[in-house]
Amino acid sequence: MSGPGHGRAPALTRRTALKALGLVGGGLVVGVPLAGCGSPPPAPPPSAGGGLAANAFLQITPGNEVHFVLPRTEMGQGVFDGLATLVAEELEVAPEAITVHHAPVHPDFRRPGSPAQGTGGSTSLSGHYAQLRQAGANAREAIRQAAAAELGLPADSLAMRDGRVVSGDRSWPYGQFAKAAAGRPLPADVELKAPADFRVIGRDRPRIDAWAKATGTAEFGLDVDFPGLHRAVLVRCPVAGGTVRAARTDAAAAMPGVHKVVTIFNGVAVVARSYWQARQAAEKLEIDWHLPELAGVSSPDLRRRMERALAEDGSEAHKAGDGADALPAGARRIEATYWAPFLAHATMEPMNCTARIADGGCEVWVGSQVPESARGAAAHHAGVPRENVRVHSTFLGGGFGRRLTNEYVAEAVAVARAAGVPVQLIWSREDDMRHDRYRPVSLVRFAAGLDGDGRVETWTVKRVGPNIAAHFTDDLLETIAPEFLPWGMADWASKRGHWFFENVMVNGSSVHGLFGDYDFPHQEVRHVTVDAGLPVGYWRSVGHSCNAFFAESFMDELAHAAGRDPVAFRLAHNAHDPRMQAVIRLAADKAGWGHPPAGRFQGIAAHNSFDTAVAQVAEVSLDDDGAVTVHKVTCAVDCGIAVNPDIVRAQMEGGIAYGLTAALYGEITLADGIVQQGNFDDYPMLRLDQAPAVDVHIVPGTAAPTGVGEPGLPPIAPALANAVFAATGTRIRELPLANHLSFT
Amino acid sequence: MIRFTLNGRLVETDQPPDTPLLWLVRDTFKLKGSKFGCGAGLCGACTMHLDGAAVRTCILPIEDVDGAAVTTIEGLGSRADPHPLQVAWVEHAVPQCGYCQSGQIMSAAALLAANPAPSDDDIDAQMSGNVCRCGTYPRIRRAIHAAARKGQGA
Numbered sequence: 047m048s049g050p051g052h053g054r055a056p057a058l059t060r061r062t063a064l065k066a067l068g069l070v071g072g073g074l075v076v077g078v079p080l081a082g083c084g085s086p087p088p089a090p091p092p093s094a095g096g097g098l099a100a101n102a103f104l105q106i107t108p109g110n111e112v113h114f115v116l117p118r119t120e121m122g123q124g125v126f127d128g129l130a131t132l133v134a135e136e137l138e139v140a141p142e143a144i145t146v147h148h149a150p151v152h153p154d155f156r157r158p159g160s161p162a163q164g165t166g167g168s169t170s171l172s173g174h175y176a177q178l179r180q181a182g183a184n185a186r187e188a189i190r191q192a193a194a195a196e197l198g199l200p201a202d203s204l205a206m207r208d209g210r211v212v213s214g215d216r217s218w219p220y221g222q223f224a225k226a227a228a229g230r231p232l233p234a235d236v237e238l239k240a241p242a243d244f245r246v247i248g249r250d251r252p253r254i255d256a257w258a259k260a261t262g263t264a265e266f267g268l269d270v271d272f273p274g275l276h277r278a279v280l281v282r283c284p285v286a287g288g289t290v291r292a293a294r295t296d297a298a299a300a301m302p303g304v305h306k307v308v309t310i311f312n313g314v315a316v317v318a319r320s321y322w323q324a325r326q327a328a329e330k331l332e333i334d335w336h337l338p339e340l341a342g343v344s345s346p347d348l349r350r351r352m353e354r355a356l357a358e359d360g361s362e363a364h365k366a367g368d369g370a371d372a373l374p375a376g377a378r379r380i381e382a383t384y385w386a387p388f389l390a391h392a393t394m395e396p397m398n399c400t401a402r403i404a405d406g407g408c409e410v411w412v413g414s415q416v417p418e419s420a421r422g423a424a425a426h427h428a429g430v431p432r433e434n435v436r437v438h439s440t441f442l443g444g445g446f447g448r449r450l451t452n453e454y455v456a457e458a459v460a461v462a463r464a465a466g467v468p469v470q471l472i473w474s475r476e477d478d479m480r481h482d483r484y485r486p487v488s489l490v491r492f493a494a495g496l497d498g499d500g501r502v503e504t505w506t507v508k509r510v511g512p513n514i515a516a517h518f519t520d521d522l523l524e525t526i527a528p529e530f531l532p533w534g535m536a537d538w539a540s541k542r543g544h545w546f547f548e549n550v551m552v553n554g555s556s557v558h559g560l561f562g563d564y565d566f567p568h569q570e571v572r573h574v575t576v577d578a579g580l581p582v583g584y585w586r587s588v589g590h591s592c593n594a595f596f597a598e599s600f601m602d603e604l605a606h607a608a609g610r611d612p613v614a615f616r617l618a619h620n621a622h623d624p625r626m627q628a629v630i631r632l633a634a635d636k637a638g639w640g641h642p643p644a645g646r647f648q649g650i651a652a653h654n655s656f657d658t659a660v661a662q663v664a665e666v667s668l669d670d671d672g673a674v675t676v677h678k679v680t681c682a683v684d685c686g687i688a689v690n691p692d693i694v695r696a697q698m699e700g701g702i703a704y705g706l707t708a709a710l711y712g713e714i715t716l717a718d719g720i721v722q723q724g725n726f727d728d729y730p731m732l733r734l735d736q737a738p739a740v741d742v743h744i745v746p747g748t749a750a751p752t753g754v755g756e757p758g759l760p761p762i763a764p765a766l767a768n769a770v771f772a773a774t775g776t777r778i779r780e781l782p783l784a785n786h787l788s789f790t
Numbered sequence: 791m792i793r794f795t796l797n798g799r800l801v802e803t804d805q806p807p808d809t810p811l812l813w814l815v816r817d818t819f820k821l822k823g824s825k826f827g828c829g830a831g832l833c834g835a836c837t838m839h840l841d842g843a844a845v846r847t848c849i850l851p852i853e854d855v856d857g858a859a860v861t862t863i864e865g866l867g868s869r870a871d872p873h874p875l876q877v878a879w880v881e882h883a884v885p886q887c888g889y890c891q892s893g894q895i896m897s898a899a900a901l902l903a904a905n906p907a908p909s910d911d912d913i914d915a916q917m918s919g920n921v922c923r924c925g926t927y928p929r930i931r932r933a934i935h936a937a938a939r940k941g942q943g944a
Contacts, residue, residue, distance in 0.1 A: 122887030122924045252880050259888030260879040261872070262823020262863035266889060269822035277817070302806070320805075321826075322813040394827050394835060394889040394923050443825070443889030444923050475828040692883050696929070700886055703925020726832040726921060735914035737927035 089115070089152040092145075097224030098188055102154035103181045104133060106189065110221025112137070112144045112209070117155035117174065118165040119148070119415055120255065121445030122700070123755040124693035125170045127253035129178055131689055132171075135247045136182030136239060139209040139220070141254055148439035151421045162526045164416040166450055166584060168656035168753020171689055175750050176238070183236040189220045192227035241687060241748040250692040255441075266443045270400045270411040270470065276305055278461045278469040279324040281331050282313040282481055285719035286581055287338035290314060294332040301327035308464035310457065317465040321472050340579040341719040348716065349385075352489040352576050355510045356383075360574035363509075363552040364561050369570030372504040374495040380607050381493045382600055385780040386592035388714035389485035389585055390721075390729060395443020396478040399458035402468035407434040408459060413442035415449040422525030423452045427459035432529050446704065447584035451483050451521040476724040483521070483583025484714055486512045490560070490596045495568075500608030502619060504568040507560050507596075512577035513553035514584060519543030521583075548575040555584075559593030559760065563626065563654055564601070564619040580716065586704055587756035590655040594760030595709070595767065595781060598651035602768040603777060612650050612768065613639055626652055628745055629661040629682040636743050637663035637680035646677065649768025651761040658757035659684040659745075662702070664738075664765040668773045673788040676706065676738045676766060684745040685752045694754050695742040701758025702740055707732040709763035710784050736789070792856045796821075797865030807853035811845075812836040814852050815862060823863035823892045827921070834920030837893035838862050844900035846919070863892035866899055874940050875899055878933040886924035894920045898934050906941050908934065 091099035092115045095107035105113040114133050120126040126146055134141040149155040149163070156163045157173035186206050193211040194201035197218075205212040209220050241247070258264035283289065293314045295307040301316075303323030308315050314331055318324035373379055400411040401424065408428035414420045417437045425432040442449055458471035473481070488511040495504035520543060524536035547553040552573045561571050585591055605615035613634045620626045630652045633639075642648045645667050652661035665678040681698045688694040711730040715722045723729040763781065770787065771777050778786045793802040796819060805814055810829075815821050815838070824847065827835030831846035838847050839861040867873035875895050878884075885891045894917070901908055901916040908916070913934055922930070 120887075122885075124886070252883050253885075255888065256880040256883060256885055257869050257876075259885035259891050260876045260895065261868055262892040263869075264888050265822070266825075268826060271820060271822070320809075320813060320817045322809050322817075392923060394825070394833070394887065394921065396826065442887060444887045446923070472826070475830065475833075696883060696886060696926070699928055700925035703927065704923065707923075725828055725830050727830070731833075731921045731923070732925075732927075733918040733921065734927040734930060735918040737925070740928055 089150070089154040092147040096228070097221065098185060098227040101181045101184070102152065103178060104137070104185050106185060106220050106224045108221050108224050110209070110219040112139055112220070113147060114144045115147050115149045115155070117149050117157070117163070118170045119413065119417070119439055119442055119445070121165070121413070121415070121442035121449070123170070123697060124253060124690065125165070126255045128171055128689050128693060129174055130254060131246050132175060132178040133182040135244055136179045137186050138206040141246055141251065143209055146254070151418050151437050162416065163418040164450070165445070166415055166447065168658070168755045168757065171751040172657065172753060179238050180235070183238055184233050187233040187236045188227040188230065189223050191233065192223040192230055193218065196223060196226055247689050248687060248691065251690060253690065253693060264441050266395050267398050267400065267411060267413040267440045268395055268443070268472065270440065274468055275400065276317050276319060276465065276467045276469045277321040277324050278315045278317045278458070278465070278471045279321070279328040279474070280310070280313045280315040280457055280461065280471060281328050281333060282477070283335045283337070284480070285335070285337050285341045286481060287340060287579065288335040291334040291336045293334070297330035298327040301330060305467060306465045307331070308461060310460040310464060312457065315461045315465070315471070317461060317467065317469055325474070337719070338579060343578045343719050344717050345715040348487065348578050352487070352510045355574045355576045356489065356491050356508060358574045360508055360572040361552050362570070363557045363573045364569060364571040366566070367568035369568055370493070370504070370506045372495065372568035373493055373506060374504070378496045379493060380496065380604060381491070382603060382779060383489070383491045384596040384599065386488045386595060387712070387781060388487045388580065389708055389712045390479050390482045390714050390723070391444070391446045391448035391585055392479065392729060392731070393444030393446060393448050396475055397454040397473040398471060399455045400468070400470040401458040401462040403428045403459070403462050406430055407436070409436045409438065410455055410459065411438040411440060412455055413440045413449060414452055414455065415442070415445050415447070416452060416522065419522050419525040420452045420455045423456040424459045426525070426533055427456050428463055446586040447588070448482065450518070450584050452525065453521070475726070479724050479729055480721040483517065483581045485585030485591060486514060486582040488592050492596070492600045494600070494604055496604065496608055500610055502564070502566050502604055505561065505564070505566040506570040508572045508574065509557050509560060510574045510576050511556065512582050513547040513556050513575055514582050514588065515553040515555065516543040516547045516577070517582050518584070544577065555589040557589065557593070559590040559653065559655060560597055563597065563623070563652065565622040566619065578716070586701070587655055587759040590653065590756070590760040591705070591708070592781070594651065594653040594655070595763040598653060598761065598764035599767050599777070599779065602649070602764070602771065611640070616650070616652060623654070623659070625659040625684045625745070626654060626661070629659045629684050632682035632743050632745060633661035633663050633680050636682065636741060637665065639663060647769050647773035649765045649770065649772055651764035651768060653760040655757045655760050657752035658754060660698070660757045660761050662761040662765040664762065664769040666766070666769045666773055669790065671788070673790045674770060674773065675790045676736070678739045678741065679762065679765070681740060681742045681758065682745065683742065683754070683758070684747060685754050685757070686747045686749040687751050688744050688747070689751055691744055694744055697754040698742045698758035699740045701756065702762045703732055703737060705759035705762035706766065709766055709781060710789055711782050713782050713785070792852050794855045794857060795859045797861055803852065805852060808851045811838065811847040811850045811852050811855055811860065815847070821862050821864050825889055825892060827890065833890070834897060835890050835893040837896040837920065839896060839900055842900065842903060844897045863896060866896065873899060874937040875902065875933065878937040878940070882929050882933040882936060884926050884929040884933050886926055890920060890922045894922065894930055898930070901934070902938060902941065907938050
């Protein structure tokens, strides 16, 4: 369990963050070069144990502990293991021997090239692949050189193996030389190992966070506790964006265990000794709301509005060749319209945040994908400078993009400030379902032209829907904009995002995946913004989550229209992309494409996202009542080098399950602006009895790794829909599929 | 006053009798391994054993556990002294985010206690009350079979 620090939260310095991590010791701390003038003090080593601290990430103590500060958040995708493995490989220690710490907020822990510290976009392995191996290699050489000096032996006669310096049949633990290494100049730019020499990268190992997660000891945000901590339940406007007009709170305040009832920027919170008391008391609140425009929106109206918008010209997002001008008339022109609904993330751990404000500082404990933004939000709502905020990151009970915004941090801090006590704000499942940042609703119309040989000559598409970047800017800009800007100015600037993405520039994630997988001569992608005002956000694989369903279902339609086999048809259109060709061939081969078992039907889809190529074959059957069973998914992936192949397989399995849940059942609807779903009874999940067998094949590679957290998801919906077409002859162009067919 | 045994230790509480067991165990007894997922008995993240049976404790009022024996993930095993399922969970790299896994393991442990060699259908029937958003289902199935085989001495 975590506890609060003592007194005012100090500015982060090397020394204070040592304390923040609660460690003692010292030793070698290895850091990468920092930015120039005006940067904050160096990030602190994770342990106060001294020794070698050659960069922000690594410390080797005289007691022979190896501490690694994890710059990204662990939400299941495996960075806790994967990034530690990068360090372990070059440092020549076992990954299991490394103690991993969640990083504090500090510029050193930004992904190289990123403006803020965060985890998203399936970028952790690619972003840190060279950097963290370098950190490990530099530290290893620092130890080697210190050992050589102490032992009076030539450095190149010393082998570095499994955390020990080896000379002949004698060996010494790294820690023995950590203090001496810390007093010497640190080696930089040490040559990295060749992939052929890797000992741990590329090998299957149980992930190093597995024990904690199998014994209930991994600490999630909800598990944070300390004496004096109160629990808070916040009642928000049922329509997102509404604010409190008036509230009757007497009955709630009189309930047992209630400390205080407070009104904050978006609702009324009950603060009590226990969650259950707070939840019970919250039932007694009577609140009158200022309703936003969204209150006038219901799903059927929104759908009609989007359909009307299809007639608009929109903005050009992509064009190749002659674009839509090349569309033929007559039978060679094929058109179709597709639809995908809003989706909730429904992470297993509902949103929560623990906040404590004292002595001019603020501490928050939270599982966030964007801890730097959490710090900005906390500073604003606590009324303290950012340097006086400490963010303690925990494991995330699921991220999937949901924890890329920090409204629950803002709420928790605002409640703690108003209530005058430390609070843990806990969202109920219903709060979580009804106040998400939803995967956007999308309506897409395709028109394609086939040439006389049955090849796609022209591919055009128009997408109608809201833009995530506009909402994300609103949510985040003010929390990471320079602190000297007044909050109102940052807020004003962020609100311009909606106008910007509607009028100036097409938001990439609104259209990504609608083009790019195939090399058609004439292409045109256009975009029309329709935004009802429901907050939207990044949902695992973002636009690809539905755009792959649209594009790969339509590609299947074109294959059938051309009278071609869907696999051969795809391969005939992506000769420019050998990786995609390889995964399609591999998935088809392993699935026995074209020769399914009796009574089974297959569908294929392939999609590039986040620089990773994935192809999947879904295998289904149909019972006498017309109900579909999904038996098996065969998946092929090219993600460059697979740092931990078993985690790559797990991420493909996970992407498929998450995508299958959405393809079968996922749908968030609005009635008068209110989200109608609330829990797992009306927003159903794939469960074990329906989960298909998943067979994952990884294309062997030595290229730098690309992401795997998201790319496993996009192909599953179209692969399944294409298999359903093969089984039934019915082309389903709207998600979720269970609105059209039953599934067993 | 309500009394019951929690992981073999006698405990008592004067919390209101309608308090769900989950919150008593987490907030009062500070055992955080059992998780809050839905508050409606729909996801299984809060699963504990009540006299050996897997129960959803987010909807189980503590008045119903008076005199009973409650086991949580902390009482099932630890890294030093693990339950065979926990060993299998690590070997098969089941957990991703890990949040649902205490509940998954408690459901599976109740199954194996009653049925040491479950079929796939038995696993389906017992485990379909536990949701995992990370999609660890195929590994959960494999890990249960593996632990069962070890239990059978195979």
